[in-house]
Amino acid sequence: MEFVILPLIGLGMGVFGGLLGIGGSIVMIPSLTFAYGENQHLYQASAMICNFFVAAFSLIGHRRAEAFVGSVLKKLIPAAVVGILGGVALSNCRFFAGENSYWLARLFGAFLVYVAIYNGLKLRPGYRALAPLPQDESGRSKLIAAGIGLLTGLGAGLLGIGAGTVSTPLQQIGLRMPLRNAMSNSAALIVSMAWLGAIYKNVTLAEHNIVLSDSLRIAVLVMPTAMLGGYIGGHLMHTLPKNVVRAIFVGVCILAAIRLLTIRPG
Numbered sequence: 001m002e003f004v005i006l007p008l009i010g011l012g013m014g015v016f017g018g019l020l021g022i023g024g025s026i027v028m029i030p031s032l033t034f035a036y037g038e039n040q041h042l043y044q045a046s047a048m049i050c051n052f053f054v055a056a057f058s059l060i061g062h063r064r065a066e067a068f069v070g071s072v073l074k075k076l077i078p079a080a081v082v083g084i085l086g087g088v089a090l091s092n093c094r095f096f097a098g099e100n101s102y103w104l105a106r107l108f109g110a111f112l113v114y115v116a117i118y119n120g121l122k123l124r125p126g127y128r129a130l131a132p133l134p135q136d137e138s139g140r141s142k143l144i145a146a147g148i149g150l151l152t153g154l155g156a157g158l159l160g161i162g163a164g165t166v167s168t169p170l171q172q173i174g175l176r177m178p179l180r181n182a183m184s185n186s187a188a189l190i191v192s193m194a195w196l197g198a199i200y201k202n203v204t205l206a207e208h209n210i211v212l213s214d215s216l217r218i219a220v221l222v223m224p225t226a227m228l229g230g231y232i233g234g235h236l237m238h239t240l241p242k243n244v245v246r247a248i249f250v251g252v253c254i255l256a257a258i259r260l261l262t263i264r265p266g
Contacts, residue, residue, distance in 0.1 A: 002221065005035050010050075010222035014229020016252075017054065019236055019245050024054050024226055025161040026115060029108060030256035032218070038263050040104040041201075041208045044091065044160025046218035048198035050226055051162040055190035057227050068184050072145050072175065076167070076185065077192045079149030080156070084197040087157020092204050099265035101208065108159050109260030115165055116253035119246050144174045152189060157197050162190045 009031040013024035025047040032043045090096075096104050148170045156163040164186040171182035202215055 006218060006221035007225040009035070010225035011229040013050075013222070014054065014226040014231075015233040015236070016245075016249060017226075017230050017233060019233040019240070019242075019249075024050060024230075025159075026112065026165065026253070028222065028226075029160060030112070030260060033105060033260060033263070034256075038102050038105050038265070039210075040101045040108070040160075041091070041096075041205060042210050042215055042218070044104070045198070045201045045205055045210075045215040046222070047160040048156075048194055048201050049215070049219040050223055051156075051160075051190055052194035052198055053223050054226050054230055055162060055164075055187050055194060057230060068188055069177065069181050072171070072177070073185055073188055075142050075145035076149035076152070076189050079146040080153035080189055080193045081196060083150040083153020083155075084157040084193045085153075085200060087154040087159075088197055088200045088204070089157070090154075091158050091160075091201070092207055097208065102263050102265045104159070105260045105263045108161075109257045109263075111155075111159055111161070112253045112257035112260065116250050116257065118165070118169060119253070120250050123243055123246060123250070141175060148174055149189065152186075153193055153197075156190070156193060157201075160201070162194065164190060 009028055012031065013027035016027050017024045025044075028047050028050060029040075029043045032039075032046075091104060148167060151170065152163040152167040155161055155166045164183070167186040167189055168179070168182045171177040171185060172179060175182075177185070202212055205212055205215060
């Protein structure tokens with residue numbers, strides 16, 4: 001049955017990711033929980049693998065658009081690498097070990113509440129993003145960029161998310177960066193750190209009595225349709241009413257958040 005369920009999950013995460021520019025883990029991890037019950041360490045390990053490949057696939061389009069802001073990435077990436085290592089280490093600590101891994105699921109549920117609110121605010125009539133400001137090289141901007149990278153890495157390592165939903169809005173708010181540039185930077189950031197987080201999380205699965213091959217099997221079955229879904233979603237982005245899609249996504253996030261916030265030990 002997993003040969004049907006996992007590719008469908010991959011397709012869903014790819015389509016939503018392509019339509020809204022979000023990380024696929026936001027769809028993948030709750031969907032796995034609905035389908036198979038709580039096993040957060042396993043799902044996060046698989047999701048981190050998928051995050052790298054899906055983001056790398058999307059990076060092609062961002063590179064063609066030449067939307068990266070190199071001066072900001074130089075500060076984001078090193079801080080994010082430190083953050084993701086710290087986040088994975090935190091997820092492996094005793095507090096989240098054994099049956100207590102359900103607390104990671106509840107943290108993910110709380111994160112989904114934030115995602116639902118953030119996307120819900122964009123549905124308001126007359127919503128307008130912050131006007132971009134000229135980019136500068138001041139010490140304050142460099143410090144803000146490094147802080148954004150650190151928070152993004154911590155979120156990615158602790159929850160197994162791609163963290164574009166963290167990095168993109170923080171760049172818009174903290175650095176007043178245009179959405180196009182913030183999304184491109186987020187894709188580059190995920191590719192730069194996700195591989196390291198994936199390796200670290202997967203090699204430490206034995207600490208939670210989980211076999212590495214289980215994580216790899218999920219990733220292998222999810223990735224092909226996730227990349228296909230991302231391609232489809234990217235094209236549908238320009239044809240479907242975005243607010244309709246966003247409203248559906250907010251509803252999905254709320255349902256998933258309720259499930260994860262009320263989950264019991266597996």
